[in-house]
Amino acid sequence: MTRLPILKMVLAVIVFGTVQSVILLQFNWFGDEASTAAKPIDTLLDVTIIISSFIFAIVCVALGYALIKWRAKPGDESDGLPIHGNTRLEIIWTIIPVIIVLGLAGYSWAVLDDIEKTDSNALHINAYAQQFAWTFGYPEDGNKWSEGELHVPVDRQVIFDLQAQDVIHSFWVPEWRIKKDAVPGLETEVIVTPDKEGTYSLICAELCGLGHTTMRATVVVESEAKYKAWLNKQTTQVPEDILKTTNQYEADQLKKEEQSGGIEGSGVIEQ
Amino acid sequence: MAAAIRQPGWYRGAIGLVLGAAFGFCLVVGLRLLSGLDAFQTEQTGYPQVIVPLITAPFGFLFGFGAFDYWFRWAAGKPTIPEDHSGHGATKWQDYFKFNTDHKVIGTQYVVTTLFFFLIGGLLALLMRAELAQPGTQIVAANTFNGLFSTHAVVMIFLFIIPVFAGLANYVLPLMIGAPDMAFPRLNALSFWLLPIAGIIFLGSFLAPGGSFDAGWTGYAPLSTGAPLGQTFFNIGVQFAGASSIATALNFLVTIITMRAPGMNLWRMPLLVWANLSTSLLVVGATPFVAGAQFMVFFDRILGMNFFNFLEGGDVISYQHIFWFYSHPAVYIMMLPGFGIISEIISTHARKPVFGYRLMALALIGIVVLSYSVWAHHMFVAGMFSWLRVPIMITTMLIAVPTGIKVFSWLGTLFYGKIHTYSTAMLFALAFIITFTVGGISGVMLGMIPIDIHVSDTYFVVAHIHFVLFGGSVFTIFAGIYHWFPKMTGRMYDERLGRIHFWGTLVGTWMTFIPMHWIGMDGMPRRVADYASQYGDWNLLISVSAFVLGAVQLVFLYNMIVSWRFGPKAGPNPWRANSIEWQVSSPPPVFNFDEIPRVVGGPYEYGTPGARHAIMGGEGEGAEVPETKPSTVTVPS
Structure with missing residues (x-):
């Protein structure tokens, strides 16, 4: 191939890729940002959009160029050139994608570490998921309990300890950009630092049965003072019978066995 | 009587x-x-x-x-019925409803049966889209809706995409490698007949008390272990579909390894053969895992075993590990045969050798190896051990590389070719490259953990899977059906109707699935019967487009049915292709070849004067390819 067509194609890719990136970057794809994780994730998305735009442009331009240039005339029964490959080209289009994806993977890893950093003074809140409702316990404030409504202070890291009572649910506040499954028998946690006051939706993102569609809760992010005031007004405590994670469950069983005469009473060691 | x-x-x-x-x-x-x-x-x-x-x-x-x-x-040591080629070949339509051991008949049975299930699966999807056209509940209640998307996915995956590739390959592959049939014809027939059984069981679940299985096609425990009776139908149906799939894969492996015509070494195999070799390696390795996962759920349900019962020491997450250890390779099971089809079509219609043939074959093998190491990217937010996420992300990103090699090589094949676009098969192949690239890009985005955390379980995932399965696999299936239709039926389809079908499908696919990316990123979860009213307009557009997409498939069906009966005779080689299946009559004789062909060169020697892929039996050096007689061979029974 002579220089000129290559130059034409490169130019077309640059124009196509740039225009597409510029258009796509005009939109706020992931919606409002309301946590410290949102910024780095959205920047990562923007970078990915730009790289993807150029890759898509390469494929489109190459296909379009080939179709314009080498489309057979009707009735033309001759064959194309018997080119079987080009080792240099093949190496290039193996190595460059490797570099791109490894770069993106490294960048993602850095972002992941960043958004999952824990603070020593983080606030712990328990989120209990059951078909088809969310309830919340505030262990640092007398184990208070709220149903269908979650309050958190702004600008302080919150670690939600997720506990599923029956099937798998998933804790998702789109504006926070975080999501984690609540798995029965497993302790999972969500780390998030809300940085914008407001009212949001907590959505169950994992299919959990008939009422999955409606399994939502309100999230209120407010100032520390308002949060405390709200907590003080709450009177109910987390009910005793709310199912615990396996470890706690087993610990409880053990305690019960001990109270009822120890493991010897189980009949296994007795004989 | x-x-x-x-x-x-x-x-x-x-x-x-x-x-x-x-x-x-x-x-x-x-x-x-x-x-x-x-x-x-x-x-x-x-x-x-x-x-x-x-x-x-x-x-x-x-x-x-x-x-x-x-x-x-x-x-039992009894005399077998004299080796029944009585069950071979088809002379009348009733022969297609028999336990027939002819790979060509079985191939046709597969394709027709799976297209039937494609229609059923499509109707289920349209019911869903009708419900989702507006916010609120209009047509189906939540439990029916959950059943609809679960059966839609299961029917499309287990009864359309996976088996239709097996069907196309069943027909074409033995011809391509110069074999008289598959290695195990009776096993082949059994594989086919397991399929309608699986289909009837899946659809029969709608009659079960409590409705059809509704825990998604993923059937996550413990939702599935406690679900109504329909879930058991799913557990059992998967066993039949899976057994069919595994048996076919073994059959392909043995056929490809042992039955190639003399002269066809590995580097002379058409890429479709390479693709089915790779796919079969995935099927035999991975499919037992989905069978196992469903057996475990089945035993949990029926026998009170506690594999996934966390209160009795079961482990909920392990279901997902076992399930995805199959179901991620499964997406390549649903894609690699399509890669093979596209290579054949692009090379034939661009009149050029496949660019970088060896790297294309190695890329397939690379995908096979890598695809066993990426399953947990479906579980980035599932609460599995967090250390596993980054290594899985890296393998997931790397698997884009061999896939990218394939895309670039197809483009390279087009350069300096003579590209013929009169065939609908080629149109679908070219559109596949673009559409699949979109699906590939969204796949890489899903592989990046921070992005995945936000978009997993949203419509973004729905958009991605449909771009790779519909814009990817189904486009290749259409391309393959159009390409080999003249070979399978001996008649030509109507290119004008084909073009209507193509443009309708292309526009319908983009209009239906592109907006799903947007609403998913903006916060609409998947698998919901209702949604926030802000997504109403987009969902209406998606639903209307989905109905256009569905309607245009009727053009395809009409074209296929009418052309099969009344289409003009196609002749043995309407596309002037080099591979062996085009050197015999259309449809081929019952036993494919009078004499096994000799392979003397690569499969894509376009543009090299005098180069040959194979010399057919009874053919003198340099002579014209003789017309082989149509299927009139009768064998004494």
Whole structure:
């Protein structure tokens, strides 16, 4: 191939890729940002959009160029050139994608570490998921309990300890950009630092049965003072019978066995 | 009549079905009564009086239908019915409804059956889109809706995409490698007949008390272990579909490894053969895992085992590990054969050798190896051990590389070619490159953990999977059907209708699935019967486009059915292709070749004057390819 067509194609890719990136970057794809994780994730998305735009442009331009240039005339029964490959080209289009994806993977890893950093003074809140409702316990404030409504202070890291009572649910506040499954028998946690006051939706993102569609809760992010005031007004405590994670469950069983005469009473060691 | 009943066939099959069901039913009820229990048990995870017959009846049918006659006679030391090529070939339409051992008949059976299930799956999707056209509940209640998307996915995956590739390859692959048939023709026929059984079981779940299975096609425990009876239908149906898939894959492996024509070394195999070799390696390695996962759920449900019961020490997450260890390779099972099809079509219609043939073959093998190491990217937010996420992200990102190599090589094939776009097959192949690239890019985005955390379980995932499965796999399936239609039927389809189908499908696909990316990123979760009203307009557009997409498939069906009957004769090689299947008549003779061809060169030697891929039997050096006689071979029975 002579220089000129290559130059034409490169130019077309640059124009196509740039225009597409510029258009796509005009939109706020992931919606409002309301946590410290949102910024780095959205920047990562923007970078990915730009790289993807150029890759898509390469494929489109190459296909379009080939179709314009080498489309057979009707009735033309001759064959194309018997080119079987080009080792240099093949190496290039193996190595460059490797570099791109490894770069993106490294960048993602850095972002992941960043958004999952824990603070020593983080606030712990328990989120209990059951078909088809969310309830919340505030262990640092007398184990208070709220149903269908979650309050958190702004600008302080919150670690939600997720506990599923029956099937798998998933804790998702789109504006926070975080999501984690609540798995029965497993302790999972969500780390998030809300940085914008407001009212949001907590959505169950994992299919959990008939009422999955409606399994939502309100999230209120407010100032520390308002949060405390709200907590003080709450009177109910987390009910005793709310199912615990396996470890706690087993610990409880053990305690019960001990109270009822120890493991010897189980009949296994007795004989 | 008495003779008809003793002969293998539909009468005996029906009797076998009834006897099988009765046996299972009496076994359960009898044993329960003997044990002093009620005859029937109707807990929703129980119903043994329904489930055991559900397993025994299909076997009864298969015995009656004649699937095991030869093997049983042989095992019992009885004279086998003289090697029945009586079951070979098809001279009338009834022959397609028999236990036929001809790979070409089986291929056609597969394709027609799976297209039927494609329609069913599509109708289920349209019902869903009708419900989702507006916020609120209009047409179906939440439980029906959950059943709809679960069966839609299962029917499309297990009864359309995976088996239709097996069907196309069944027809084409033995011809391509110069073999008279598949290595195990009877196993091949059995593989096919397991499919409609699986389909009937899946769809039959709609009749079960509590409705069809509704825990998604993923059937995550513990939602599935406690779900109504329909879930058990899913557990059992997967066993039949999976067994069919595994048996076919073994058959392909043995056929490809041992039955290639003399001269066809590995580097002379067409890429479709490479693709099916790779796919089969995935199927035999991975499919047992989905069978195992569903058995474990089945045992949890029926026998009270506690694989996934966290209160009794079961581990909920392990279900997902086992399930995805199959189901991620499964997406390549659903894509690699399509890659093979596209390579054949682009090379043929661009009149050029496939660019970088060896790297194309190695990329397939690379995908096979890597695809076993990426399953957990479906579980980035599932609460699995967090250290596993980054390594899985890296392998996931890397698997884009061999896939990218394929895309670039197809483009390279087009350069300096003579690109013919009159064929609908080529149009679908070219559109596939672009559409699949979009699916590939969204796949890489999903592989990046921070992005995945936000978009997993949203419509973004729905958009991605449909871009790779519809814009990817289904486009290649259409391309393949159009490409080999003249070979399979001996007649030509209508290119004008083909073009209508192509443009309708292309526009319909983009209009339906592109907006799904947007609403997913903006916060609409998937698998919901209702949604926030802000997504109403987009969902209306998606639903309207989906109906256009559905309607345009009727053009395809009309074209196929009418052309099969009335289309103009196609001749042996309408595309002037080099590979061996085009060197025999259309449709090929019953035993494919009078004399096994000799392979003397690569499969894509376009543009090299005098270069040959294969020399057909009885052909003098340099002579014209003789017309092979159409299928009139009769064999004494």
